[in-house]
Amino acid sequence: MVKALLVAAVSSGQGKTTVTAALARKLVRMGKRVRVFKCGPDFIDPMVLERASGAPVRSLDLWIVGQELCSQQLSQAAAEADVILIEGVMGLYDGTPSSADLARAFGVPVMAVIDAGAMAQTAGALVHGLRDYGPVEMAGVIANRVASEGHAKMVATSLRDIPLFATLPKQAKSLPERHLGLVLPDEVADIDQLLDDLAGQLWFDEAAWASLRDVDIAQAPAQSPAPQLAGKTIAIARDEAFMFLYPANLDMLGALGATLTFFSPLANAAVPTEADAIYLPGGYPELHAERLSQAATWRDSIRAAHAAGTPIVAECGGMMALADTLADKSGAVWNMAGLLPGAVAMQPRLAGLGSQGLPTPQGVLRGHTFHYSKLDTKVEPAAYTIKHPSAIQGEAWYRVGSLTASYFHAYFPSNPAATAALFLRSET
Template structure:
C-alpha cells in the first residue's frame, strides 16, 4: 500500500535556497523517524550527493526527457511503496525549461512547495506564491519562507497566509551555508563538517507538521523499471570513483548491474591501478582540475590505463574522465599538469561555461540521452566520430571521439535511457 506524501520544492528562480531547504527538510523528517526519499529534478550530480547525506540514502534524478517518463514513474512507484515522504527538489524556476519542474509536478500529481527568499519582502511573498500556483496552474502544497530575518518577520509572512496559501514553515537566515564553486555546491567529501551543518539546518527549520501530514498520499502507478537484456553478462567493468571522478548517476550503476556486469571500483587519486581481470573501463566525470597535481603524480593508475588501452580494452571517458586522458591539463591558475597521455590534445580550464544543456547521442544502438556541463576546452587534432544533438534538435552538440579502443566526450550519458547503447560503450562496438 502506498501512503507516501510527496512535495516538489521549487522557486521563482535559481539561488532561492532550494537545495538548502530540501536538505534541511529531509534531515528534519529523517531525524523524526520518517522514511524519506529524495529526488532531484533535471541533470545534476552534486545536489543529489548532498541531499543523499541529508536523508541517508542515494538520490536519483527525475527528468521527463533524459530519464524518460517511464523511468520516472518507476522510480516514484518504488519510493512510494517504501517511504513516508518523497521530496523532489526542482531545477531553476518552477516554469523554466522544457520540460519544467511544473511539468513534472502536473504529470505525476505532486504538489508544489514554494521556497521563497523573503530577505527583502514580507507579505509580498504570498503574492509571488499565488502567481506561481496559478500561472500553470500546478498542484499546490504551500510555502516555506527562506532567509527570514527574525521572528517578527516570520509572523508578518504567516499572518498574510490563507487556507489556500498556507505557510508550512520558515528557515532563518544562516550565517554559514552550503558553499559553492564553478560547477555548483561542494562535494560532501570536501565538507568534513557537513553532518553538523545539516543538523544545524534541520534544527533551524520551523515546520508546521500538521499541514505537511495533511497532504494526500501520492497516487503513484505501481510499475517496475523496464527490464534490460543481459548484454554485459560476465563482463567486469573497472570504474574510477573518488573526489576527482564522482559524477556517477546511481541509475547508471544499476543499469550496468542489471545487464549482468560486475562493477569494480578504483581510485586514481589514491594511485590505484585498474582492478585485475577487467573487460572494460569507465572514467566518469568529476573535478580532475582540482586534483590535477595529485593525478599527475600518480604513475600506477596512468600506466595501468595505458596498458589496458594497448591491450584493446574498451574505455568510455566522459567529461572529467576525458580530461584525465589528455596529454596535459591547464588548471586555470597558470599550471600545466601532465595527464595520462592516452588522447592527443590538451585541456584548458576557462572561467566561463563552455557547454551546458541536455543532449542526445544518436548511437547505432539507439538514442542515448544525457547532458553536458563544463568550463574547459579540449584542444585536439582528433576528428570527432560523431556529434551529439541538443535537446531542441539543433546541431552543435558535444563531439564524441574515438581513438583506438577509447571513446570520449564531454557528454554525460544516462545509461537507463538506452541500455543497448550504454552496453556498446563497454563492449567496444561502434
C-alpha cells in the same frame, strides 16, 4: 499512497537544496522514512540530499530519464517510504520539460521555496504567480532567510489562501560552493552537524504537514534489459577526482550483467587486470591535476589497457584526465595520460550546459553536459550530440582506438543496448 512534494522556486539561488536537505533531515528526526529525488541532471545536490535523508537519491527528468523510468522509481520509493521529496531544478517553469511538467505528470503538489531575505508582502504576489502561471497545485510555501517572527507573519499574511508551511532563518554558515556547485559533503568536516542545525532551525507547521493530501503513485513494474554484458568486468574510477556519475548508471551496468570493480587513479592504483572495459566518469580532475600528473602507475596502466584494445568510456572529467595536458584554474599545466591528443584548460565561464542526446546505431542515448573547461584537439569528432530541445549540434564525441570520450554525461538507462555497445570490444 504517500505524502509527496516537489520543492521548487522562482529561480536558482533561492535555497532549494538547503531547504530540501533541512526538511529531509527534520522529517527523518521525526521518525519518517524519507526518499528524496532530484529533478534534472545533477551529481552534487543528490550527494548532499542523500546525506540529509540517509537514503539513495536518484534523478527524475521526463526527457533524460523518461516518464516510464521516472514512474518506476517513484513507485519503488512509495512502497518503501512515508515521504517523497523531489527537489526541482532552476525555476519551477524553466526547461523543456520543466519541474512543473514533472509535478503535473505524477500529480505531485508543489512546495514553493522563496528567498524572503529582501522582501515581505511581495512574497504573496510571487507565489500566486508561480501557482497560477502553469497552473500547478501549490501545497504551501517555505520562506528562506527570514529575519524575525514579525517578518514571517508579513510573509504569511501576503500568501492569502496558500499556507506558510515552514521558515528558515538567515544562516551564519551555509553549504560551501565551488564552480560546479556545492562542495562535496565528504569534504565538509562538520556536514552532519550543519544538517542537524538546519533541521533544528527549520520552523515547521506540523498541522499544515498533517493536512497535506496523500499522493497516489501508480505501481510501475521495473523492466530488465537483456544481459549483454554478462561475464564482463568493468573497472570504474572512483575517488575525489572521479565521482560525478548517475547512480542509475551503475545499476544499469549491473542489470546488463556486468561485474563492477572500482579503483582510484588519485591513489596511483593500476587499472584492475581483470577489467574487460573501463569507465572514467566525470569529477574534479582540475582540483587534483598535480597528483594525477604524478600517478605513474595509473597512467602506465590506462595506456597499456588502451594499447590492448580494452574499451574505455570517458565522460567529461574522465576525458580531461586522458588528454595530453590539463591547465588548472591558476594556469598551471599538468601532464595527463595522453590517450586523447590535445590540451584541456579551465575557463572562467561556463562552457557547456544542458540536456543532450547522442545518436547511436541502437538509438539515442540521452544525458547532459555541464563543464567549465575546453578541449583543444585536432582529433576529428566521430559524432556530435544533439541539444534538447533545440536540436542543434552539441558536444563532440571522440573515438581514438578503443577510447570513446566526450564532455557528454550519458544516462545509461535511457538506452541499455547503446550502453552495452560502449563497453564491448568493436568487431572491426
